[in-house]
């Protein structure tokens with residue numbers, strides 16, 4: 084009898100399930116073998132356990148049919164041995180038994196068989212039964228293999244994402260997946276305990292972490308945090324993101340945590356880079372305007388809470404233009420650097436470490452005094468923020484010191500220069516209740532110092548004021564604007580520069596007041612102050628929905644209209660209902676409305692806004708973060724928010740090709756967006772150059788005057804009617820050239 088030692092590898096056989104049939108009875112082998120072949124199996128026969136095991140070395144079958152009772156090595160022994168052969172652990176084995184008793188069935192399972200089949204007297208007639216059983220085994224085995232494969236795919240994906248999972252049980256301690264071990268720079272064999280892991284966390288952070296862990300365990304709450312990790316054998320600092328959920332037993336007692344860890348160092352580096360570039364002046368290294376305004380906001384918040392006074396000093400160099408013009412820009416820059424250095428020395432906290440402020444989310448931990456700063460507003464203008472002063476004399480003393488430190492000549496281009504400054508001082512709350520007012524009033528005071536002969540400081544006073552009535556009038560008129568239908572929405576298209584097509588539009592509000600079109604900057608802030616923003620925004624939402632329906636009907640418009648909303652609208656529990664109502668009233672899908680929320684606004688009340696974001700996301704309303712890059716978001720939050728789009732702030736676009744930092748910011752934002760799976764759009768694109776640079780950096784969706792200003796709805800129709808493509812703007816050729824899409828170039832450059 085020839086043992087079935089033929090190879091399984093031929094291609095034809097592969098299409099059919101391969102069966103290794105093992106029986107010592109030649110007749111059975113023949114009959115069963117023929118029956119299975121007839122039913123589409125590729126059968127290989129073995130007349131003994133030994134022969135079967137030998138056959139395995141020629142290739143694995145998909146299933147083994149094994150007679151239980153055989154001389155020498157019986158089916159049970161054969162199966163047991165088979166299971167020890169590498170690769171055979173999971174091959175399905177069907178044990179044929181003539182003994183329909185519990186004992187042999189149990190033995191079959193114990194020996195590692197997958198299933199059994201009873202050889203009855205007429206079993207030779209039960210082919211379809213055997214066939215069905217084998218096919219079932221094969222299906223189950225395939226499913227298992229697929230699961231196995233996707234499991235290893237998941238592990239690989241996790242490894243790529245530098246992510247791994249862990250389990251922590253109150254009873255048995257910590258278990259990390261191999262991928263999770265790698266996140267901590269550990270190998271399989273390394274000793275592991277929660278204690279050992281904690282030791283990798285720097286001491287100060289460890290205390291905070293332990294407190295947080297204790298709190299979470301005590302309350303059985305979800306744990307999400309970023310932890311710095313510095314194991315001694317690692318180079319540099321790593322940041323590991325931890326997310327874990329508690330698990331409970333039937334009695335509702337917490338038994339442990341299950342979660343994931345991810346190495347987010349790269350993301351952190353990108354975030355830090357964005358922050359730094361966006362917040363510091365490249366020339367002097369001082370905080371820039373943005374950073375200063377942010378600090379001032381925080382300082383006012385604190386002062387409001389605690390009840391003390393703050394001061395804002397606006398410092399302007401006298402006659403800097405003359406110096407700049409006579410000595411040249413290079414020397415002008417050197418001079419500014421030196422002025423910056425001296426001014427900085429005039430405030431108590433001369434170290435202006437950004438992180439000190441950012442990371443102290445709990446402002447309570449670090450003193451608000453760390454907000455103290457001298458920053459550069461731009462050109463030759465500087466600002467000093469004094470987060471706490473006793474009275475105006477306190478602030479004036481600092482101003483005097485600034486005048487004094489300028490007495491020493493500054494040497495640039497081997498020339499001694501004498502520089503003086505004029506300083507204007509405004510105090511919170513006396514001279515203004517918000518940063519904008521304080522800035523304006525310190526500016527007024529600074530001009531009065533200049534007017535009085537320069538090289539001096541001046542305090543703001545009501546005698547310098549002149550506004551107030553205007554504002555009241557405006558408020559009254561705005562109240563009436565809604566009733567009188569004086570508000571209109573203009574639309575600015577969002578363009579995909581590769582196809583030169585509109586892919587959506589942003590609604591921007593205007594106020595038709597008498598014969599003039601009032602821009603939003605002149606009434607939105609006031610509306611926000613007075614609460615009128617709510618009816619205004621509600622109007623904008625329903626107007627946008629109505630417009631979408633009109634365009635849908637006439638042009639098959641299927642994109643979305645982005646409506647700008649301040650955070651206070653997101654706080655309202657009825658925002659989602661309201662949107663639902665306005666879109667259903669117009670019979671358009673929810674996704675026609677997209678919402679833009681500015682980064683600052685979002686971060687200001689993140690906790691209140693998050694639930695609304697999730698609900699909006701559920702009904703299909705997408706969210707974009709406006710003015711992105713200017714805020715001070717803890718960017719790691721972005722990972723958890725259901726947002727779709729980041730809108731790169733106009734200021735970065737404006738400086739593209741001018742200041743190298745701006746392209747660095749854009750690059751960093753794009754990298755961040757990619758890693759978070761978000762779309763990116765650039766706003767304020769005015770020149771071909773900007774468009775080109777953006778495109779090269781990887782931005783394809785843009786908005787800006789280059790393509791179109793915000794226009795009344797009827798003017799947008801040219802864009803809506805994309806079959807006409809009646810645009811002949813210079814950028815179109817450019818954009819399509821970049822994409823090398825000659826067909827669209829041709830269509831787009833022929834004006835109708």
Ligand code: C2E
Pocket residue numbers: 575590591592593602603604607620623647648649679709710766767768769786787788789792793
């Ligand atoms: P935003 O949301 O950042 O809107 C973009 C602003 O940039 C618009 O100014 C737009 O006209 C302008 N813009 C667009 N392209 C360019 C460009 O290429 N160059 C320049 N220099 N500017 C460009 P607009 O319409 O005056 O709106 C100003 C701000 O007012 C908006 O900033 C938004 O924050 C707010 N706003 C506008 N409409 C609404 C509204 O319906 N509700 C609320 N809450 N705020 C609105």
Ligand code: CA
Pocket residue numbers: 589647679709
């Ligand atoms: Ca916007």
Ligand code: CA
Pocket residue numbers: 709710730732733766
């Ligand atoms: Ca914007």
